[in-house]
Amino acid sequence: xxxxxxxxxxxxxxxxxxxxxxxxxxxxxxxxxxxxxxxxxxxxxxxxxxxxxxxxxxxxxxxxxxxxxxxxxxxxxxxxxxxxxxxxxxxxxxxxxxxxxxxxxxxxxxxxxxxxxxxxxxxxxxxxxxxxxxxxxxxxxxxxxxxxxxxxxxxxxxxxxxxxxxxxxxxxxxxxxxxxxxxxxxxxxxx
Numbered sequence: 001x002x003x004x005x006x007x008x009x010x011x012x013x014x015x016x017x018x019x020x021x022x023x024x025x026x027x028x029x030x031x032x033x034x035x036x037x038x039x040x041x042x043x044x045x046x047x048x049x050x051x052x053x054x055x056x057x058x059x060x061x062x063x064x065x066x067x068x069x070x071x072x073x074x075x076x077x078x079x080x081x082x083x084x085x086x087x088x089x090x091x092x093x094x095x096x097x098x099x100x101x102x103x104x105x106x107x108x109x110x111x112x113x114x115x116x117x118x119x120x121x122x123x124x125x126x127x128x129x130x131x132x133x134x135x136x137x138x139x140x141x142x143x144x145x146x147x148x149x150x151x152x153x154x155x156x157x158x159x160x161x162x163x164x165x166x167x168x169x170x171x172x173x174x175x176x177x178x179x180x181x182x183x184x185x186x187x188x189x190x191x
Contacts, residue, residue: 021113022190022191023135023137023188023189023190023191024113024114024115024130024188024189024191025111025112025113025114025186025187025188025189026109026111026112026113026114026117026185026186026187027109027110027111027112027184027185027186027187028107028108028109028110028112028184028185029107029108029110029182029183029184029185030105030106030107030108030119030180030182030183030185031105031106031108031180031181031182031183032103032104032105032106032179032180032183033103033179033181034103034179035101035102035103035121036101036102036103036121036122037101037102037103038099038100038101039099039100039101039102040055040097040098040099040100041097041098041099041100042088042095042096042097042098043088043095045084045085046068046081046083046084046085046086046098047081047084047106048081048082048083048084049080049081049106049107049108049109050080050081050100050104050106051078051079051080051081051100051101051104051107051118051119051120052065052070052078052079052080052081052098052099052100053076053077053078053098053099053100054070054073054074054075054076054077054078054079054096054098055075055097055098055099056075056094056095056096056097057073057075057089057096057097058091058094059091059093059094060088060089060090060091060094060095060096061089061090061091062087062089062090063086063087063088063089063096064086064087064089065077065079065086065087065098067083067085067086067087068081068082068083068084068085068086069081069082069083071115071116071128077116078116078118078120078126079116079118080107080109080117080118080119082109101120101121103121104119104120104121105119105180105183107119108182114127114130114187114189115127115128115130116128116130117130117187123167124166124167125166125167125185125187126164126166127164128164129164130164130189131164131166131187131189132189135189135190135191136166136187136188136189136190137187137188137189137190138166138185138186138187138188139185139186139187139188166187
């Protein structure tokens with residue numbers, strides 16, 4: 001008979017004799033191309049990767065945004081769309097309204113085991129209080145921006161009061177803020 005091995009990670013957790021990661025992770029490619037206008041949407045399709053805010057549901061019956069990435073259907077909830085077709089619901093006097101900022105980064109989410117993470121214009125990564133200053137690691141990268149020779153550098157500051165906000169800046173080699181395409185980002189929150 002073979003020997004059965006159980007491998008423990010830093011927190012001692014195993015599943016099916018396989019080591020669990022000692023952290024939760026959010027990995028994505030971000031693209032930001034300008035603008036800062038807030039727009040609203042009350043019908044039609046969403047754009048995958050865009051951050052939306054559930055702004056108004058007054059009198060609306062049957063609206064559901066959980067099928068497109070929202071963790072719940074509460075007014076004030078931000079989410080990155082993972083699908084295109086929400087259930088808008090019905091209301092003879094009004095509409096469900098989502099807000100979005102056309103200048104906020106659009107995220108191609110590669111992996112997310114952290115939970116609800118979203119992006120706002122002004123270079124902020126936010127969560128439902130899921131970041132912890134003592135246990136959050138933001139992997140920073142140098143990369144070639146938009147296919148040209150400008151290298152941009154990501155720097156971050158984790159807000160130690162709310163545990164929900166990571167601010168960052170993107171600069172070219174001359175120190176000027178710049179737009180970006182497919183910026184790789186990885187956030188780890190250790191157990």
